[in-house]
């Protein structure tokens with residue numbers, strides 16, 4: 001299971017993004033959106049990490 005506490009470093013623009021600052025989007029690939037969300041960089045929109053947000 002991936003770590004969900006961050007912070008995450010954006011490979012694209014180098015911004016360090018705190019978990020609560022990341023943009024959250026639905027995952028691609030049909031994962032359950034109530035359990036998995038994709039975190040995106042608020043600065044450039046690059047996908048940072050897909051995290052498990054369910055129980």
Ligand SMILES: [Zn+2]
Nearest residue numbers: 010013041044
């Ligand atoms: Zn970025």
